[in-house]
Every structure is written in structure tokens, then in C-alpha cells.
Amino acid sequence: MSSDLAVLEVIAEPTRRRILDAVRDGERSVSELVEVVGMHQPGVSRHLKVLRDAGLVEVRPVGQRRLYRLRAEPLRELDEWLEPYRAELAGRLDALERHLERTSESLLPKATRP
Numbered sequence: 135m136s137s138d139l140a141v142l143e144v145i146a147e148p149t150r151r152r153i154l155d156a157v158r159d160g161e162r163s164v165s166e167l168v169e170v171v172g173m174h175q176p177g178v179s180r181h182l183k184v185l186r187d188a189g190l191v192e193v194r195p196v197g198q199r200r201l202y203r204l205r206a207e208p209l210r211e212l213d214e215w216l217e218p219y220r221a222e223l224a225g226r227l228d229a230l231e232r233h234l235e236r237t238s239e240s241l242l243p244k245a246t247r248p
Contacts, residue, residue, distance in 0.1 A: 141208045144188040149173065150181050154204060157191060161201040 145151055149171055156162050156170045168178050182202060185191040189208045194201045 141212050157204045161203045
């Protein structure tokens with residue numbers, strides 16, 4: 135299985151996306167993540183393990199606490215994988231825009247056409 139698909143499967147879970155959103159701007163402790171996610175600590179810890187295994191977060195021990203932060207590299211790889219799909223969608227949207235412009239001009243009364 136490609137790493138792009140593994141990352142995609144990991145972030146498909148809404149709780150994991152909320153955790154990633156929470157650590158996007160900086161480090162967060164498990165207790166902070168429990169508060170943000172609204173889940174008990176064991177559940178948050180299980181999700182953090184999956185995110186760690188996928189390389190999406192890294193942990194830094196500070197005394198008894200563990201601080202988690204985002205690792206953006208796997209998301210950049212996923213972004214690169216998605217680029218051809220975005221380009222295809224953009225091309226279709228451009229074609230739709232051109233079509234709508236042509237058809238809307240033909241619907242305007244002759245006196246108001248540009």
C-alpha cells in the first residue's frame with residue numbers, strides 16, 4: 135500500500151482530523167487534546183498512536199507530559215498526489231464557466247447584450 139493511501143486512510147477518521155487541526159498551530163498535550171476532541175484520554179491516545187504510526191504527528195516528552203505537534207511532510211506528499219485531480223477539476227470548472235457565460239449571453243434581451 136502506498137504511503138499516500140495510508141495517510142488518506144488515517145485522516146479519513148473525523149477525530150483524527152480534529153486532532154490534526156488542534157496541533158496545526160503548535161504543540162498540544164494529551165489533556166489539551168482530550169478537551170478539544172471531547173473524548174476520554176484512552177481514546178485520544180489510541181488516535182494519537184495511529185497518527186504517530188502514520189508519521190503525521192511527533193511527540194516530545196516534557197517531564198511527565200507528552201507534547202504532540204504536526205508533521206506536515208506526509209500531508210505534502212498527499213497534496214502532491216492530489217494535484218492531478220485538482221487540475222482535472224479546475225479544467226472542468228473552467229469549461230462550465232465558459233458554457234454558462236455563452237448560454238447566459240443568449241438569454242439576455244438583445245438591447246442589454248454587451
